Amino acid sequence: MRISFPGKEQDDTLVGTGETRIGAAADNNIVIGGSGVAPHHLRLKLSERGIELAVLDAQARTHVNTRPVREKAILRLGDVISLGSVSIVLKPDRDADIRNDIPPPATSAAVDGLPSRVLLRGLSGMYFGKIVPVRGRLVAGKGAQADLDLDEPGFAARHAAVEFAQETIVLRDLGAGGTSCVNGVDVRDAILCAGDQICFGRARFLVEAPGLPQRAAYGAGPAWLASTDPTITQTMRAISLPDEAPAANTDSAATERDNGGKNDIWWLISAAAVIAGGLALLFLGVI
Numbered sequence: 001m002r003i004s005f006p007g008k009e010q011d012d013t014l015v016g017t018g019e020t021r022i023g024a025a026a027d028n029n030i031v032i033g034g035s036g037v038a039p040h041h042l043r044l045k046l047s048e049r050g051i052e053l054a055v056l057d058a059q060a061r062t063h064v065n066t067r068p069v070r071e072k073a074i075l076r077l078g079d080v081i082s083l084g085s086v087s088i089v090l091k092p093d094r095d096a097d098i099r100n101d102i103p104p105p106a107t108s109a110a111v112d113g114l115p116s117r118v119l120l121r122g123l124s125g126m127y128f129g130k131i132v133p134v135r136g137r138l139v140a141g142k143g144a145q146a147d148l149d150l151d152e153p154g155f156a157a158r159h160a161a162v163e164f165a166q167e168t169i170v171l172r173d174l175g176a177g178g179t180s181c182v183n184g185v186d187v188r189d190a191i192l193c194a195g196d197q198i199c200f201g202r203a204r205f206l207v208e209a210p211g212l213p214q215r216a217a218y219g220a221g222p223a224w225l226a227s228t229d230p231t232i233t234q235t236m237r238a239i240s241l242p243d244e245a246p247a248a249n250t251d252s253a254a255t256e257r258d259n260g261g262k263n264d265i266w267w268l269i270s271a272a273a274v275i276a277g278g279l280a281l282l283f284l285g286v287i
Helices: 222-226 251-286
Strands: 001-002 013-015 018-023 042-047 052-057 062-064 074-075 080-083 087-090 117-125 129-135 137-141 158-165 166-171 180-182 186-189 190-192 196-202 203-206 237-239
Touching: 018 129, 052 062, 129 137, 129 158, 166 180, 180 190
Parallel strands: 013 237
Antiparallel strands: 001 013, 001 087, 018 042, 042 052, 052 074, 062 080, 080 087, 117 129, 117 203, 137 158, 158 166, 166 190, 180 186, 180 196, 196 203
């Protein structure tokens, strides 16, 4: 994962699995200076389960996508974290991880009345908490020509379209001259996956598509969490973090479990024999 600084306070930084501590003190993994940044401000934990944020200073001002976080939050690529006056964006290792080799527009129309397999769930902006179905093609823009009407300054009537055809979700630029954002990366066209985050200006949406592949299927799943290659760009540095210590599994512990399992089996056999004997005596007594 890449930590990017939209304000250009410093170069992008690659982080791998494990914990990354961020703050103003020199003993942090990533040292950030700026108004409102606490000495030990927050911790990011990356694992196969995802990205977790923990606030380390209860007095520090921490926001995710402009919403305050007091203790913990589950994050995704594309989220903007504010530490006081400094903002950072969580991005994939490379901008090229967001594929833009989209297919030509589909000619088949959506069938009305059938449930949509692709949904956009609003994460911020005027669509926060709302579900928007994608039935074949959904045009995002400003005004009556748009299926997804966005009150964004400078947006055209037809800004971009989200399309679903032949098991592929596509974000397609409609020639208005602006860009959209997928997982923190500015794009015009993109292949989308379940779990991606799309931004149209201030409006954020999560792509929900049960049964369709997540980004791991396109080479940017768990692998992007473990990447620490500093050669991705000339200005990018990388920090390597130790994986979490595995749970203790000594030979004695394994032997104890094995013996416990064998004892359980013999106990079951003995119990079955006692029950069978009791039934036999009862049967003979009846006769």
